Amino acid sequence: MGQKTALYQQHLDMGGKIVDFSGWDMPLHYGSQKEEHLQVRASAGMFDVSHMTVVDVKGGDAKDYLRHLLANDVGRLNTSGKALYTGMLNEDGGVVDDLIVYAMGTPGSAGEWFRLVVNCGTRKKDLDWMDKHAARFEVAMTERPEMALVAVQGPQAIDKVGAVLADNQKSALAGLTVFHGAPAGEWFLARTGYTGEDGLEIMLPEADVSKFWQDLSAVGVKPCGLGARDTLRLEAGMNLYGSDMDERVSPLAANMGWSVAWEPEDRDFIGRKALEQQRLKGCPEKLVGLVLKERGVLRAHQKVIIEGVGEGEITSGSFAPSLGHSVALARVPAATATSAEVEMRGKRIKVSVVKPCFVRQGKQVFA
Incomplete structure (x- = not known):
């Protein structure tokens, strides 16, 4: 038996076919992978992505640490809630993992901090790598296993999520632009996703997620499994870690060159020298x-x-x-x-x- 998310019983009750995914018991589909895929393209579907790993990075050197650790530059995150996609590279320029990082608190202030969401299959490797390179920085990292994650994707996703939110959560959602997030109490709503559709990824306490899932179902949001998530991201040309890139593959060979921030030239991120040589010689x-x-x-x-x-x-x-x-x-x-x-x-x-x-x-x- 694998690890289970807080929505495991809901998956069973809704007819989910459970499979092992990187040590987690997750739904592959709820009867028809194709129908779930097309539901997201036409309306809205919801995915349990609580197996993903959420890590909060705080401390006086949090920004400097992440500017060294990541190929993209968190210095570009100049508004609270703004997100960016990036690779975390090794010294040879290979991809240790790809992830999303959000600016939290007030950028540039003493209260500035960051939230990372990394892949579940690389959790231990990622945390070990992050710890290894944190030694010379004043930084504290906290994993957030008590947080559930639900992705709601599709052209009707935002309207349907808005229909089930409390007033303070609706206020956070209002005016939310693509690749930005906003807190609402203990919840965090982000306009990001992995399907090529508009939508949201919502982080919320495990104690709240079952009701949220049921509320979404009541307004017509269909549950979707890993199978549809994979075909949706493939159609959108989004990489899957371990398939389209890994520690042996440079972001320049994985259509991720756009996520490498070369400026400023004096930012010494891990893997920079190797990537510069590749760029000079031609990948x-x-x-x-x-x-x-x-x-x-x-x-x-x-x-x-x-x-x-x-x-x-x-x-x-x-x-x-x-x-x-x-x-x-x-x-x-x-x-x-x-x-x-x-x-x-x-x-x-x-x-x-x-x-x-x-x-x-x-x-x-x-x-």
Whole structure:
């Protein structure tokens, strides 16, 4: 038996098919992964993401510590609640983990602090890495296992969440812009997500989450499992740690270069020197999108052949319910252009090479 979130009984009561996910008993789906996927694209769906790890970082050196630890620059977080996506890198420039960091308190004041949300499968590794590099900073890190997390995603997500909130929570939600969060008592509402849709990620005490889940269900928000979460993020071109990048993969080879803050030049973040060398020499690989409109499903680890250029490998692939055909992310040689072949069942199947994003807000974004 794995670890269980505070919503475990609700998952069983709603017919969730429970599977092991990085040591957690989590719902894969509630009957139809495809229907859950399309529900998020058309209306709103809710995901239990309480297995994620929340870490609060406080202390006089909190900002300096995170500016050293992370490839993106928390110095850019100049308003309370503002968030950024970043990689946490090793000295060779590989991705230890990817995460979201929020500015809390009042930026620039003595009360400034930060909240990080990291992957559950890398929890121990991440905390050990963070502790290792905290030694020379005046900083205190507190894990928040008592916090539950619920993601509500889709074009109707914000309206439906607003319909079940208390007045003080509605005030926090009002005017909330993309990639910003706001506290409401012990709750924290953030306009972030992992589906390519608008929506919210809500952190709240475990004691409150069962009622919140039931209230959302009562206004038509459908529960969704890990299966739909994976196909939604794939359609949106969002990386999955351990598949599309890991400690051996540079963010420059994982379509994460945009999340590396090179300025100011004197910010010495972990992995900077290795990335600078890669950038100077030219990264030999890149992450691209593959589109297969014929029958068949692209899967991870299938070989990608680019005639006259070389070979690559699919890192994530699946049938895309929003499109009606298969798509994939693949790491290929940097010289790869607009076409390739994938080795499937002993045959070479032609695929189109596109930018690694397929669907945003329910619409196809590639030509």
